[in-house]
Amino acid sequence: MGERKVTVAAEVGLHARPAATFVQRAKKAPMDITVTRSYGGEKVNGKSILAIMALDVRQGETVVISAEGEGSEEILDELAEIAGTP
Template identity: 60%
Template sequence: MTERNVKIQSTVGLHARPAALFVQTAAKAPIEVTVAKSGGRPVNAKSILAVLGLDARHGDEVVLSAEGEGADTVLDELEAILTAPEPAGA
């Protein structure tokens, strides 16, 4: 399993547009992908309700995990979304 700790840079956190883009990106991956607040329980990164339920805000650290072929590529894409300073599409 590949894991990565990422600090959320989006000013609105992992909410609304960034969350939707995050989930859409994770859903394209043919492998299992999870996200958790640091120290928290991992949730399915392909579920918008689960991701929004994390209540991850600007400055929070999350743990991304993926297992299988292409895990690093998926985590690279998800990390790019989380480290963008402004919400996607803003």
């Protein structure tokens, strides 16, 4: 399973427009994508805008984005770029 640890860069955190952009890209991926806070907690569906926004991730906080399957490394790189700074 591939994963990226990302510090959220957007001023609004992983909410509103950044969350929508993230989910739109994630939905195009053929594999499951999960997002969790870096310090643990619930893994949520990276293709669900409600799940992503419910994490309430703020600017400067770190998340772990995970995916498994063919092409997952490229998708993880794209999602990490959308979310913030790897």
